[in-house]
Amino acid sequence: MPPALSDFSLPDLERQLATWGYNPAHAARVLRAYYAAEKTVFDDAHDTGPWRWPAGLRERLRAQLPPGATSLAARQVAADGTTKLLLRLADAHTVEAVLMPDFRADRAAGCVSSQVGCAMGCDFCASTKTGFERNLTAGEIVEQFLALRHEARAAGRRLQTLVFMGTGEPLLNLDAVLAAVERMADNRLGALGWRQITVSTVGIVPGIDALTATGLNVHLAVSLHAPDDATRAQLLPMGRRFAIADILAAADRFQASRGRPVTIQYCLLKGVNDSLYHARTLATVLGARRMHVNLLGYNPTGLSLRGVGYERSPDETAEAFAAELRAHRVVAHFRRSRGPDIDAACGQLRRRAAEAEVGLPDF
Numbered sequence: 206m207p208p209a210l211s212d213f214s215l216p217d218l219e220r221q222l223a224t225w226g227y228n229p230a231h232a233a234r235v236l237r238a239y240y241a242a243e244k245t246v247f248d249d250a251h252d253t254g255p256w257r258w259p260a261g262l263r264e265r266l267r268a269q270l271p272p273g274a275t276s277l278a279a280r281q282v283a284a285d286g287t288t289k290l291l292l293r294l295a296d297a298h299t300v301e302a303v304l305m306p307d308f309r310a311d312r313a314a315g316c317v318s319s320q321v322g323c324a325m326g327c328d329f330c331a332s333t334k335t336g337f338e339r340n341l342t343a344g345e346i347v348e349q350f351l352a353l354r355h356e357a358r359a360a361g362r363r364l365q366t367l368v369f370m371g372t373g374e375p376l377l378n379l380d381a382v383l384a385a386v387e388r389m390a391d392n393r394l395g396a397l398g399w400r401q402i403t404v405s406t407v408g409i410v411p412g413i414d415a416l417t418a419t420g421l422n423v424h425l426a427v428s429l430h431a432p433d434d435a436t437r438a439q440l441l442p443m444g445r446r447f448a449i450a451d452i453l454a455a456a457d458r459f460q461a462s463r464g465r466p467v468t469i470q471y472c473l474l475k476g477v478n479d480s481l482y483h484a485r486t487l488a489t490v491l492g493a494r495r496m497h498v499n500l501l502g503y504n505p506t507g508l509s510l511r512g513v514g515y516e517r518s519p520d521e522t523a524e525a526f527a528a529e530l531r532a533h534r535v536v537a538h539f540r541r542s543r544g545p546d547i548d549a550a551c552g553q554l555r556r557r558a559a560e561a562e563v564g565l566p567d568f
């Protein structure tokens with residue numbers, strides 16, 4: 206695939222400009238303008254303030270380093286304002302990114318994907334049904350961020366936080382994820398802030414340790430979804446590879462190095478993992494850890510790979526589960542269900558678009 210400007214870090218572009226005979230100092234201006242204005246940076250009408258483009262640079266970039274390699278393939282907007290974007294990549298693969306309005310009227314949260322498809326095989330997830338296709342590049346992740354920020358601005362909101370909870374396992378594409386995070390968090394570029402970014406994992410122990418070793422001050426979320434290894438292995442095949450005790454030990458190491466609580470993600474599935482027994486077991490497993498449990502409602506995706514039709518836990522069951530956790534001094538919150546009237550589950554829009562083959566919904 207030909208490179209795009211979104212693939213370039215600041216040092217990368219400095220080197221490229223030097224190769225073309227330009228002062229490398231222009232790289233910071235170019236990238237700052239790109240991150241501030243997204244793909245309009247090459248438009249002749251784009252205002253770069255007092256800085257002026259060196260002669261011929263804009264034309265050269267336009268010809269050899271286009272601002273982006275993705276285009277909008279589909280867009281769905283839910284009644285609650287949740288906006289799901291389907292972005293088409295240069296090789297015609299597609300990937301999802303989601304903008305979620307915050308309670309505060311001027312803020313929004315974004316969710317990005319790290320891979321095309323996913324190999325993790327979580328039985329309740331639509332993303333895994335088409336299998337793993339390839340890792341995303343750092344530039345393709347950055348472009349999701351820019352597309353979401355564009356959506357947020359159009360809605361009068363500021364993209365305040367970003368989570369890697371879309372399709373894919375970010376810790377299995379760690380180099381690209383970290384390169385993208387560095388650009389999105391950099392004050393001169395994306396200016397999102399390290400602490401506003403959450404990397405979510407299904408529990409890849411070496412990946413958690415690798416993230417810990419980077420020292421980057423991002424937030425970590427671990428998708429547990431079950432309190433015991435047997436239940437977890439049914440829901441997440443990865444559970445057979447890494448025991449809950451080992452995952453939590455790796456999360457402990459991350460938490461100790463950052464001093465901020467790790468989030469435990471737990472998707473409540475009716476009759477599968479939502480009993481009071483499961484809640485008590487989860488509380489026991491977490492013990493005295495200062496971790497926060499995020500309880501998620503399930504958006505059904507049809508029959509799973511194993512032929513199971515998972516259902517959302519009823520509200521009263523979910524409330525009782527949370528109360529049991531809290532009774533055992535576990536901090537537990539519900540994460541609001543987003544966009545139930547669109548293809549809200551991870552990978553659902555992409556899969557439906559692929560199945561339809563022709564015509565994509567809601568441009």
Ligand code: SF4
Nearest residue numbers: 323325327330333373
């Ligand atoms: S839940 Fe996440 S890790 Fe699991 S299959 Fe879906 S995208 Fe992959």
